[in-house]
Amino acid sequence: MDKKNILILGAGFGGLTVLKYLLRDLKKREDIKITLIDKQNYFLFSPLLHELAVGVLFPENIVVPIRNLYRSNIHQFVQARVEDINLSEGKVKTSAGIFSYDYIVLALGGVTDISGMADNIENGSNVFSLKSAEDAVAVKNHIIKMFEKASAETDPAVVEELLTLAISGAGYTGVQLASSLSDVVYKYLLSSYPDIDPARIKINLIESKDRVISELPEKYSHYVMKHLQKHNINVRLNCRITEIGSHRIRLDTGEAIPSRTVVYVTGVVANPVISSIGAEKDAIGRVIVNDFLELVNCGGAYAVGDCVHYQDSVTGQVARQRAHNAVRQAAVVARNLVADITQKKRTKYRISDSAEVISLGRSNALLRLNGFSLSGILAILVWVISYSLLAIGKKNRVKIAVDWVLARIFGPDTSLIESQDIESRLGKDSDLSAVIDNKGS
Numbered sequence: 215m216d217k218k219n220i221l222i223l224g225a226g227f228g229g230l231t232v233l234k235y236l237l238r239d240l241k242k243r244e245d246i247k248i249t250l251i252d253k254q255n256y257f258l259f260s261p262l263l264h265e266l267a268v269g270v271l272f273p274e275n276i277v278v279p280i281r282n283l284y285r286s287n288i289h290q291f292v293q294a295r296v297e298d299i300n301l302s303e304g305k306v307k308t309s310a311g312i313f314s315y316d317y318i319v320l321a322l323g324g325v326t327d328i329s330g331m332a333d334n335i336e337n338g339s340n341v342f343s344l345k346s347a348e349d350a351v352a353v354k355n356h357i358i359k360m361f362e363k364a365s366a367e368t369d370p371a372v373v374e375e376l377l378t379l380a381i382s383g384a385g386y387t388g389v390q391l392a393s394s395l396s397d398v399v400y401k402y403l404l405s406s407y408p409d410i411d412p413a414r415i416k417i418n419l420i421e422s423k424d425r426v427i428s429e430l431p432e433k434y435s436h437y438v439m440k441h442l443q444k445h446n447i448n449v450r451l452n453c454r455i456t457e458i459g460s461h462r463i464r465l466d467t468g469e470a471i472p473s474r475t476v477v478y479v480t481g482v483v484a485n486p487v488i489s490s491i492g493a494e495k496d497a498i499g500r501v502i503v504n505d506f507l508e509l510v511n512c513g514g515a516y517a518v519g520d521c522v523h524y525q526d527s528v529t530g531q532v533a534r535q536r537a538h539n540a541v542r543q544a545a546v547v548a549r550n551l552v553a554d555i556t557q558k559k560r561t562k563y564r565i566s567d568s569a570e571v572i573s574l575g576r577s578n579a580l581l582r583l584n585g586f587s588l589s590g591i592l593a594i595l596v597w598v599i600s601y602s603l604l605a606i607g608k609k610n611r612v613k614i615a616v617d618w619v620l621a622r623i624f625g626p627d628t629s630l631i632e633s634q635d636i637e638s639r640l641g642k643d644s645d646l647s648a649v650i651d652n653k654g655s
């Protein structure tokens with residue numbers, strides 16, 4: 215039997231939700247084959263990455279193996295890196311071979327773009343992004359390392375470099391990370407490092423726009439700004455980082471700040487695989503889609519989530535790169551794929567941005583709901599409940615809830631466990647290391 219092939223690229227919020235709804239509606243169709251491809255074999259719950267970066271949660275809390283999520287006879291998961299998408303031939307090149315399709319869903323998300331800084335970074339080991347679980351673990355390890363070194367350092371100038379942390383970008387992620395970091399540092403870390411003078415710690419949040427989280431209505435931006443200032447976060451507006459040296463960063467104002475830590479959360483652009491395909495795209499490489507979330511002039515090719523530029527034809531609003539938007543778009547795309555296959559009428563997507571909750575550390579959050587807002591402990595409760603409910607899988611919900619409570623009582627994890635190179639793992643002079651060296655030569 216000739217089967218219709220549906221290819222879903224990316225198993226993040228968008229791609230997995232498309233799969234979930236397709237399986238619900240097409241599970242009994244033997245003439246359908248769905249292939250889900252991702253370079254990782256797990257789903258990452260990225261809205262909680264900042265909690266991983268400050269040691270409150272652990273990697274296994276916020277990832278779920280994709281193969282454990284859905285079972286059916288009509289779909290398969292392939293762990294592979296997508297390298298090229300040829301829309302005119304209906305073929306996708308991956309590290310596991312070439313896949314043909316009848317319908318395709320692009321859900322490869324975005325990447326942090328620091329390419330403009332490449333020539334101005336002196337020491338890459340001081341610079342981090344926050345897009346993957348590995349990134350978050352690296353941020354946590356680096357900060358702990360800075361505190362360990364500062365605790366044993368006697369030169370005040372070096373201590374200043376070690377204890378000055380910079381976050382580039384005061385959007386949602388930068389604000390959430392700065393708030394969690396401030397909480398963890400001042401409420402928990404300092405008690406483990408009695409030799410460190412709290413006055414020496416500086417958390418800088420650097421933003422090129424004139425307010426924090428500029429997507430929010432102004433009054434909420436002001437609320438967030440006040441919260442950050444109250445929590446010892448030094449917010450620098452209207453400036454950007456132009457140089458990252460081994461011991462200091464430089465701003466476009468000419469000012470130099472001694473620091474050995476920069477977390478980059480600015481400049482999310484489309485995945486390079488998406489920005490290089492032959493379709494209409496916006497200035498940051500995202501594919502432009504119509505009301506059905508279909509690529510312009512590319513029938514049978516849909517896209518969802520952070521790799522999409524969707525402008526609501528009624529309100530003119532452009533969909534933001536948020537997890538709930540990816541999930542809502544995915545539901546519409548799954549419905550439209552089923553409509554294509556069963557030759558029914560398709561559904562139009564409309565932006566619905568009426569509610570959101572932003573965490574501001576362990577003691578505050580901001581909830582916005584249809585023009586009404588709430589902050590403080592009730593908003594935190596909503597944040598905790600909504601995110602633990604969103605986390606895929608009952609096991610993860612329980613793990614997250616338990617670790618949140620434990621971290622609140624006993625403080626976050628400050629152990630420094632790093633991956634090692636082969637020499638450190640086997641011992642430089644060990645027999646096994648010599649055998650491996652000989653094989654390689």
Ligand SMILES: Cc1cc2nc3c(=O)[nH]c(=O)nc-3n(C[C@H](O)[C@H](O)[C@H](O)COP(=O)(O)OP(=O)(O)OC[C@H]3O[C@@H](n4cnc5c(N)ncnc54)[C@H](O)[C@@H]3O)c2cc1C
Nearest residue numbers: 224226227228252253260261295296323519520535536537
């Ligand atoms: C630190 C952080 C905090 C955030 N906080 C919030 C929040 O509080 N609330 C909110 O609503 N949103 C938040 N977001 C945004 C939210 O995570 C994204 O909007 C959402 O993940 C987009 O879903 P997606 O499916 O488009 O992409 P993703 O969920 O990023 O999924 C993309 C998938 O594609 C895979 N992939 C990428 N390239 C390749 C390739 N070449 N080959 C194969 N597979 C590939 C990736 O492995 C990934 O699984 C946050 C994001 C970050 C990074």
